[in-house]
Amino acid sequence: MRIVADSNILSIKSYLADIADLQLVPGREITRENLRNADVLLVRSITRVDAKLLRGTPVKFVGSATSGTEHIDLEYLRSAKIFFADARGSNANAVVDYCFAALAFAVLHRNLKLDLCTVGLVGAGHVGGLFAQKLAALGIAVQVCDPPLLEMLRAASPASPEGVDATGAETIMQARPVPPRSIFRNLDEVLQCDVISLHVPLILDGKYKTYKLLGERELRQLKPNATLINTCRGSVVDEPALIDKLRTCADLTCIVDVWDNEPNVDLELIARADIATPHIAGYSKDAKQAATMMLLAAMSRYFELPVFAPGQRLAPAQFRNEPGRNLHNAQWRYLLEMLPLQKLSDELKQSALQGKVDSQFDAMRTRLMDRREFRNFEMAAVELSAEQKLFLRAQGLQLG
16 A cells, blocks of 8 residues: 655554555645555645645545645545545644633733633534533633534424434534533624634635634624634634734734634734734644544545554653742643743744744644643642632643
């Protein structure tokens, strides 16, 4: 079997080098020439997979170690009878960690009072559903907007706000957390929340189009002192309209991880965002390992191969909270120490000032391949309050 894979797919060499003719290529450099003898192509989100890349090649299986599929021409793959597999949901916990770190920034540096706030989630899929679940577990008010999911739930069981039948909604609810129908709202209502976090796929047209979902009209609706977090796709927000908003609204806290035209991103938006990071919300060693195993499982099924054994379990990471530190808001400070968004943002902003964003964007992402998720940290917590311990356990931390 001949396989071409993005060289940054975690552990792919250790699994495939001995059983396949494996060629590793940086994702932005994969060409049709690489694929002229390939049976399998494994990519990440930075490789555009379409007829231009695949036509005339023997590729019959494409796997993407990502949740989103907008870089994949699914219609072409169907027409060419090329099987496709993705790693949907593999990075959900990593993205939710990022969102809680973003909230930590707003709590510590923008005086956000979450106990008095409502968090609005646009999109309630793997990421949005998990985020809603964790927020609700902490007693934080949540509203969600997800018209296609709500339509499916209503069709499944019109009479019951929680029930489902065998129309497909049951499968979804088993596969990921689904918020109760009682907290679903329309987009205009969710935009009135104190925090708005975006978790939709990029859909360019159709009934549920999300391309430029937040434009000038929607951005005008944001409350004073609102917090806007975008970790899904840059094109979900109209970037010129967001820049105009930030020019005139100093009270808007804006946290941006995804951008139009990555890695050639808008320098003014980088400068004006409170936190600007290079599409790393879903980047963690844990998520990457899960994505690799999902692709290998799909390959095993398709090619009728022996099932790949999971790799060695990643060892827990140790977080040391020094005794005697000020414990006020300690739980939020700990999140920003485990995932230092300000430091990462400062690095990206500095690269923008130096005119080096296009080269530093991917370099920063690569360096974050070893990031660990909160649920894989262990820490001593003898000095923390019961409320702080509850909060940290909700993030998945193991407290000694």
